[in-house]
Amino acid sequence: MIAQILVDGITSGAMIGLGAIGLTLTYGLLRFANFAHGEFATWGAYLALLVAGAIGPADPLGPLTFGWPLLAALAASMVLTALLAAALDGVLFRRLRRHGSAITLVIASFGASLALRSALEFGFGPQPWYYTRDIAMTVRLGPGMRATWDQLAVLGLAIVLMLAMHLLMTRTPLGRAMRAVSENPDLARLAGIDPARIVRVTWLLGGALAASAGVFLGVTVQLRPSMGFELLLPLFAAAILGGIGSVPGAMLGGLIIGIAEAASVPLAGAQYRAAVAFVVMLAMLLVRPSGLFGGRGG
Amino acid sequence: MSGLASYACFFFTVALTYGVATLGLNLQWGSAGLFNVGVAGFAAVGAYAAAWLTAAPAAGHWGGFQLPIALGWIGAMAAAALAAAILGAITLRLRADYLAITTFGAAVTIELVALNAQTLTGGPFGIAFIPKPFEALADRPLAFGAANLALVAAVAALAYWALERLTGSPWGRVLRALREDEAAAASLGKAPDAFRLQAFVIGAALIGLAGAMQAQFFGFIAPDNYLPVLTFQVWVMLVVGGSGNNRGALLGALAVWALWSFSGTALAALLPGTLQARGAALRVVAIGVVLAGVLLLRPRGLIGERATVSRHISG
Amino acid sequence: MLDLSGVSRRFGGARAVDGVSLAIAADGITGLIGPNGAGKSTLFNLIAGSLALSEGRIRFGAADLSHAPAHRRLAAGIGRTFQIPRPFAAMTVLENVLLAAQRQTGERPFANWLTPGAVARQERRNIAQAREIIDFLALARLAGAPAATLSGGQRKLLELARVLMAAPRLILLDEPAAGVNPSLLETIIDRIRTLHGRGIGFLIVEHNLDLIARLCSTVHVMAGGRLLASGTPQAVTADPRVIDAYLGGAA
Ligand SMILES: Nc1ncnc2c1ncn2[C@@H]1O[C@H](COP(=O)(O)OP(=O)(O)OP(=O)(O)O)[C@@H](O)[C@H]1O
């Protein structure tokens, strides 16, 4: 039972963590809470559905329910969603940043979120979609511990993406520049870093990672227009838990939220799952508003 | 002809309930700079409280106290105020955008409770047969509509008057000072969190009242009425009307509700039957674009913030 | 009596104020001088509660203010001005001063609906008092002007007017003479004397030693975050350690 909670919690926690990385980065860099971030996950999932559909069917890979077309679609959708995120910044947020306050940006992002989601709902309808209708095969990992092969594959891919992100942030000049701008934009500019470029890169990365979270959610659950919006509260909770601006914090926060959600199911029932993130977040704000990894909250 | 008149009554009645919610949000955001993304949640708290207090007992849900409607509305304000006080006490001392996130989380949680706590709220079926004001007139649509309109107009006027009083008062002066320079105001003995909490709670009470009035005019509530799109509508009303201005808040509510109703009718007429169900989604896209446009092109709204001077100085 | 014992404040590793212990008479005029960056304003911010203490204790009379929030210190009797004036720019001069009145009935939301008469009466009394203070500080001409339009020297006066309206027992003035023209400076010195005659105490940070010599009975000297010397203005300015600190600070 406990073991099963861990398996479920870790898989969904990995997806929350992936989505929260982009959220915490834009939050730390631009100092505003982007309510449209969840929609990047939704759009990522649906864009992958379109691409995979265009490629056509293929044999599933081993025990998985999907084949190589979905992997290609994942890559394509990450690129497309990254462009969508950068475009949203260019059309809306960048202009508002120039004269509006941070809070005007939050309102605008709330509006963008509803518009993006409703546009998808108009296009695809409110009913759920699936990448395939195949039944997912499960494996026994230990006593009382089962996972689908899909879950394991998604978890593996998520870990690879997180590791890549971590290396990017710590080992490359680009990552160092991103952290420099986030900590002190003026100083970074003096050091010859172009903040506008860093902002663009942050949107691209955040959008791409959110898209991957959306595709993974689509593989393991289903696609619905509200999937990303429902992910938003866990994403914020993970970002606050880990400390705004901290990439490892977002991953750890995602994991904690995922496990807390899974653990709540036997206690309160699946229907209150989304409230768990809220409760964990409130508790964190009461005890340590700056998050586990410092950050700049409070 | 009389059909058109009763429709007009209904239209303005609903628009004015939104107006009261927008006034509440304007106190929170326009005066105190508090970013509430949980408008729908506070409206839901008010609506359910009023329904429990005034409706007849029913098997599907809790409540059934059959109190007078006026008491139901007061109870609704108290319930929403209490919810705001609890949430505000935790989050108002934190940075501004954390309030946005927590109010959003509270609204999502409230919607979940409304949907799943069947024995309390009636679950997805909601609560029906909520008594309407002037039920005795129900067989004369025009008189019924006019009486309801007069009632909500009186409430909106009272709320407007009360808020104008507040913004021109020493209390409103402190809020303006806090928005300009919190450290300076604190050095003059003003407790920032206390004033902000008061603004948040009073604003939430008005939003709860708006929720209660809508419940009572429609006679029926369900969790579907309190989705984030409601929060968004009220925000658009405030932004379009011009935040920081009570008259703007009312005007924005009227304008956006007109746009919303008209676009609904237009989409119903224009879209082929197969797409009708999705038309609602298109409406949200349209209103989102309107918001973005107003923020970009006319950030101060239709009217814009009015310079407030304390009442007794000019008078 | 304002009592500081072992008061310290760190910024990162640097100690801006480092173990300062002082006793300041609540009804005197005390000077606080020292070279740029000595930690004078930081000490002010600690006393006024705008910054949190890293170590030490602050007491005023019987009250322990060490961890009281900024807005409580005025009720305890301590008011302050800022080195760089912080008027509420969108409000008029009169409103700036009115705001500072303490214990206003009209600051309770319900009073404005339930007892508007009482609020209006008190507000009229406050307006009369605010106008007196504004007159006293030679700002009468500007009472209705937005604070944003004031000159640097006028802003200094507005800071003083505001804190006077709050009627504290001890006022902390951070560089009241900086950027003020000579005739305005005489007004300020004269007003501080008059107010002192009415029983209000002052703690004044100032680089203008002439002003310090004319007003203060006691002067404390800070350098590098520490208390360096205390005494009469004459004794202190003749102290070789003080001369050293100023020259060292200038070099
Ligand atoms: N918020 C802060 N963060 C970091 N360092 C600070 C901060 N405030 C002051 N300092 C540092 O503390 C030291 C003391 O500054 P403070 O403003 O108290 O000096 P001062 O004596 O008032 O100088 P001046 O006469 O120039 O006004 C300085 O080295 C300053 O750089």
Ligand SMILES: [Mg+2]
């Ligand atoms: Mg200084």
